[in-house]
Structures are given as structure tokens and as C-alpha cells.
Amino acid sequence: MASTGIAGPAQDTAGAAPALAAAGLTRRFGERVALRDVSFAVAPGELVAVIGPNGAGKTTLLSILAEILAPDEGTVTRPDGGVGWVPQQPAVYSKLSVSENLRLFARLEKVPDPDAAVQRMLEQAGLADRADDELSELSGGNRQRVNIAVGLLADPAVVLLDEPSSSLDPRQRERLWEFVGGLTERGTSVLYSTHNVQEAERYADRVLVLADGDLIFTGTPRALELEVGDSGIDFEAAFVRFLHEKGH
Amino acid sequence: MRWLLLKDLQILRRSPLLVALLVVYPVAIALLIGLALSKGPDKPKVAFLNLVPSSSSTFELGGERIDASRYASELFRSVQPVRVKSRAEALDKVKSGDVLGALIIPADITEKLTTGLQSADVEVIYNNEDPVKGRFVDQIINSRLADANAALADKFKEIAIEDIRLLLDGGELSLFGRELDILGLRRSREILQGTLRTLPRSAPERRRLRDVERFAGLAVANLNLANDVVSTVSRPVRVKRTALKGGRTPLDAFAVAIAVTISLMFVTVLLASGMLALEREENAFSRLVRGLVSRTGLLVEKVGLAALCAFAVALVMLCGIGIFVGLDWGRFPLWLLALAAGALAFASLGVAIGGLAREVRAASLLAFLLSLPIAFLALVPSGAVSGALYDVIRFVSALFPFKPALSALDDALNDSGSGMLVPVLHLLGLSAGFGLIARLALRRFG
Numbered sequence: 001m002a003s004t005g006i007a008g009p010a011q012d013t014a015g016a017a018p019a020l021a022a023a024g025l026t027r028r029f030g031e032r033v034a035l036r037d038v039s040f041a042v043a044p045g046e047l048v049a050v051i052g053p054n055g056a057g058k059t060t061l062l063s064i065l066a067e068i069l070a071p072d073e074g075t076v077t078r079p080d081g082g083v084g085w086v087p088q089q090p091a092v093y094s095k096l097s098v099s100e101n102l103r104l105f106a107r108l109e110k111v112p113d114p115d116a117a118v119q120r121m122l123e124q125a126g127l128a129d130r131a132d133d134e135l136s137e138l139s140g141g142n143r144q145r146v147n148i149a150v151g152l153l154a155d156p157a158v159v160l161l162d163e164p165s166s167s168l169d170p171r172q173r174e175r176l177w178e179f180v181g182g183l184t185e186r187g188t189s190v191l192y193s194t195h196n197v198q199e200a201e202r203y204a205d206r207v208l209v210l211a212d213g214d215l216i217f218t219g220t221p222r223a224l225e226l227e228v229g230d231s232g233i234d235f236e237a238a239f240v241r242f243l244h245e246k247g248h
Numbered sequence: 249m250r251w252l253l254l255k256d257l258q259i260l261r262r263s264p265l266l267v268a269l270l271v272v273y274p275v276a277i278a279l280l281i282g283l284a285l286s287k288g289p290d291k292p293k294v295a296f297l298n299l300v301p302s303s304s305s306t307f308e309l310g311g312e313r314i315d316a317s318r319y320a321s322e323l324f325r326s327v328q329p330v331r332v333k334s335r336a337e338a339l340d341k342v343k344s345g346d347v348l349g350a351l352i353i354p355a356d357i358t359e360k361l362t363t364g365l366q367s368a369d370v371e372v373i374y375n376n377e378d379p380v381k382g383r384f385v386d387q388i389i390n391s392r393l394a395d396a397n398a399a400l401a402d403k404f405k406e407i408a409i410e411d412i413r414l415l416l417d418g419g420e421l422s423l424f425g426r427e428l429d430i431l432g433l434r435r436s437r438e439i440l441q442g443t444l445r446t447l448p449r450s451a452p453e454r455r456r457l458r459d460v461e462r463f464a465g466l467a468v469a470n471l472n473l474a475n476d477v478v479s480t481v482s483r484p485v486r487v488k489r490t491a492l493k494g495g496r497t498p499l500d501a502f503a504v505a506i507a508v509t510i511s512l513m514f515v516t517v518l519l520a521s522g523m524l525a526l527e528r529e530e531n532a533f534s535r536l537v538r539g540l541v542s543r544t545g546l547l548v549e550k551v552g553l554a555a556l557c558a559f560a561v562a563l564v565m566l567c568g569i570g571i572f573v574g575l576d577w578g579r580f581p582l583w584l585l586a587l588a589a590g591a592l593a594f595a596s597l598g599v600a601i602g603g604l605a606r607e608v609r610a611a612s613l614l615a616f617l618l619s620l621p622i623a624f625l626a627l628v629p630s631g632a633v634s635g636a637l638y639d640v641i642r643f644v645s646a647l648f649p650f651k652p653a654l655s656a657l658d659d660a661l662n663d664s665g666s667g668m669l670v671p672v673l674h675l676l677g678l679s680a681g682f683g684l685i686a687r688l689a690l691r692r693f694g
Contacts, residue, residue, distance in 0.1 A: 066538060067538055067539065068534055068537075068538060082539070085535065085538055087531055087534060087535060089531040090531065091530065091531040091532045091533075091534065091535040092530070092532065093255065093259065093530055093532065094530065095258070095259040095262045095263065096255065096258060096259065096262075100255075100258065104251055104252075104255050105535075105540070107251045108251055108252070108536070108540040108541065109540065134262075150535070
């Protein structure tokens, strides 16, 4: 499915119609260029990780894809009905219960049958037994699952996750990726940003490497290791070496 | 938007401490103000030492006996006297705080009053440890002494006028138990005129009698004016009150308007600023404005929520006060209009604060820090500060909703005569202005 090297959207998805495509995205904040001419595509059911050092432009890219920020240049092709957006911090109300949060956002999303959507997401997120609990009573992992469930209420074809595992412990992280894996199995495309490159190696079909606003690599984790020579080093070391070689 | 409104009401329902503060606080204030205004203050206790022997409590002036105790009662109209037997006991009671002050009537007071010429001194002792209390006692006793003085002066005037009448017209005078017939100047003059007519033109006594007759004439003419002079001297200055500016609201009714406006301000500003800042603190803002609700829609929802809740609370408060204080219920529709306009403007101020502060705690702090001086400035009366400073205060007050809200509510409650149209339009203008500030603040809110 994936290819190596810097590629345009059409090449990324190996010929299938992309679920999400970005072409020539550039975004400036004053004099600083946060994102420079970034192009890629995500195939249906594909799990894509955006990795890169701090300040690389990961959050800016996801914000543009989620329509929170407008690009200065370039275009984004989204599926009908838009994309699901899951911000880094749980964007849900701590004084409302799990089901009340889901019902509120289902109504705001104008989902045709809000109650059915709530029930579906409670089961999909494994939170049916916690439906009546207030968010403030849930663990960080469960809150994040509610956060993701809210992003999925409208049954989007593409879900964007901004550093979804940053505040979770290893066990919660494992459960999160099981949940996300279930989404891609059902055909939902998932694009997420992360600082944890080993997580990207384990849970991504493909990685996009951003550095100083430039997209410097797109391909499988294994392809990234091969870029720096298959010398038996782990993925994190290969990633750091790759950045050095590219002058970052 | 209605789902957001329902969500916020649900959140409020699950925040009992917040709701208690928002509802119980203004209602408690309403009840306290109502009770305070309807009952009035209790009479302060003042120790009273009368050193005048009971046999000397009356004195004679101008042939009339005056009972000094009758005038002493003037002193007790606003105080509750605690009778003591000595100056030391009076001092002890003041020091221990049993009484606010002490009033000592000296033994020689009736002797001095008998002269009709000397002032009599009374001694007032009060504890100045608490300046407010000290000033309160001082003012009350001074005020009551002025009443007693006025009552005595009236009696002295009455006696003086009677003496002058006796001097002019003559009559019976009781002196040392004997009844004397006083001739009077008019009758003396008539007798002199009669005597002069009987004397020959060349009589040597004629010229001297003519001088005495002329003096009697002059004395009669001038003493006729004495009544007016004595009346004027007994009350040299009188107060004629003319209000040039402002309404005709009694102080207690104005206090009701102030109490309700302050509560309306705090509830609305805190709720609007807090609930808007909460959207950011819960990280929900960026999710909401991704097409679920517009930024302007979000502001309208927060303004509506805060205005609605504060309107209800203020109305409950007004009705609570209405149980104790006579409010004009016939003006009820105007109450609603004033409260609605005030709540709208305060809510707009609140969302502007929430949008600028961006965090609930910072928003609450800013709301308090801004609201208190605004209310304080709006209550500064003209003349209390220099003219230029008052102009600045008026300008600053006009930029915030407290003063026009107070003015609208005062007129709605008390028909103060200033009219509601101008303050209501002012409030609507401020609502638009603060709404615009809030909308601009939301650009960098997420």
C-alpha cells in the first residue's frame, strides 16, 4: 500500500481513491513558516502516523486538515461529511456523563439518530458499563476513549488524532491502539500525530516525517530504517539518524 | 444552540456550590436588606446621669415655672437611656461597652437657665475606640440637644413675647406670690396725653411731659416689632430644602435598587465570563467551532444563559424584598424591562471578560476586580470629589453597565422621574459594544 521517499498524494495510496488528500499546504505565522508545501494522501482504512521533532509542524498540519486553521496556500480534499477530529486533550465536559457527552455532540453534529449513535459508540468504545458515570470520575484512558468516540459520532471516513496517547499509561495506551485498530479494520482512515516514534513503528501502516515545516519522508517504518542503512539499529535510532542526515 | 444551553444548565445543576452562591447569596442579601429597611435601627443605649436635685427640676423665668424634665425627654427620642447614679458609674458603663455613650446633666443647669442669659452646659462622654460608633453617638446626641435647645428657645420666646405685651398693653403680673397691675406703655402715653391737654400752654412741666409722652410713643411703635425680632432670634436659620437635580427616590427604595443591581451584576458577569472560559478550559471550544456552532452563536448562547439565570435570580430577590418593603407592584412590567436590559448588558460584559481572560479563575478574578470599582464609581455623588474628577468618573461609569442599570431599575421601582428610555438604550448600546469585544477576543480564544 505504501511507498518510500517523498511522494505526491496519488502515489501514496497505490492507485486507490484517497480518503484524504493534501496538496501544497503552506502555513505561515508572521515571518515563521510552520508548514511548507506539504502534499500527501491517506488511503481508506489506512493508519498513518505523523512524527517529527518539537516545532516540526505536526499540530499545524492536523489543525489544517481538521479545518481549525486555514492554509495560506494549498488545498485539502476531504471525504463527504468531513473528518472526525480528536484533539490532544479530551474536549469533553467533565460535569456530564459519558452518554450525555456523546448525546450532546451527536445532536450538535446533527446525527440523524443521536440515541442510536450514542449506543453504537458506547459499545464500540467499550464504555457501555460506564455510560452514566460523569467524566470527572473516569480514568485518563477512558476519558480519551470518550474523546475519540465523540470524534467518531458522525461515522466519518477519516479520523484525525492529535497525540492521542500522550497522557496515557502503557496499559491504557495498549487499549487505545486496540480501539483504533478496530476502526481501521472497519475501513476508517486514521491519521495521528505522536512524539513516540516507537508507537508509530508499532501502530502505523505509514509514517509522515515532518521537520521544520517540511515533509521529509513518507513511507512505512521499515522503509525509514532502510533509508539510513539496515545496520540493525532500532526504529528510534534510525529516525534520529535520518533527521541528522537530512540536516535537522 | 439550544443543546448547548441545555448542556450549560445541566452543568449548573451539577455544580451545587456554584448554584448556591449564585442563588442563595442574592436572596440572602435581599432578605437582609428587606429586614434592615423595614425594622429600622434599634435605639442605642446611652447612660444618663441627672445631677439636678428633684426639688430644683423646675425653674422660674419671667414669672413662669418651667419643668426642665419636659425638655430633657427630647434627648431620649433616639436613644434608650440607662439611668446611672454617678459620673464614675457612667464612665464605667461607657468603658465596658454596656452603653455607647453617657449624658450628664449638671446640678446648676436650672440656675443658669433661670437667668435667661447664661448657657447651660451638659456633658457627653463616648468611647472613641471605634470612630464610627463615636461619630454615631456624637451625631445623635448633638441632634437631640438641638431639639431640646429649640424647644427651650421656643418657651423663652413665648415668655419674652408675653413680657413685651405686658410692657406695651399692661395687665396682671404675678411676682413673688403677689398680683401686680402693670400700667403699660400705651396706657401711660394716653394718661400723659390727657394730662398735657389739661395743662396751660405756659406751664413749665409741659415741655418735660411732652418728652416723656414722645418717648412712650416711640417705645410703643418699636416694641410692636419686637415679636418678629424675638421669633427670628429664636430660630436664626431655617432650612428650606429644594432638590435641583436627580430623582425623588427615598433612601430605602434607592437602597433596594442598588442591592438588586449589584446582585444582578455579580451573578451575570460571573456566570457569563465563567461559562465562556469553561469552554476553553474543557478544551471543547475548538471542537465546537469546527462547524458545530459559530463563534457568534456560542457568545449568544452564553449571554442568553447568564442573562436568563441572573434575571430569574434578581426577580426572586426583588420579590423577596417586596415582602418587607413597600414596592409599587403596579410597575412590575417595568421591573422586568429594567432587569432584562441590565442582565443583557452585564452578560455582554461577562463574555468580553471571559473571552479576554480565557481561564475560569482568571475570568472570575477579573470580573470581581472590574465589577467592584465600577459599582463604587457609579455611586460617587457629585460634590464629593472635584469637578474635573467627577467628569472623569461619569465618563468611566458610562462605559460600563452598572450606572445605567441602576438608573433604569430605580426608575422602574420608584418612578424616580429620570425616565427609563435613555438608560435602556444606553444598556443596549453597551451590550452591542461588549459583544463586539467578546467576538474579537474569541479570535485568539482556542
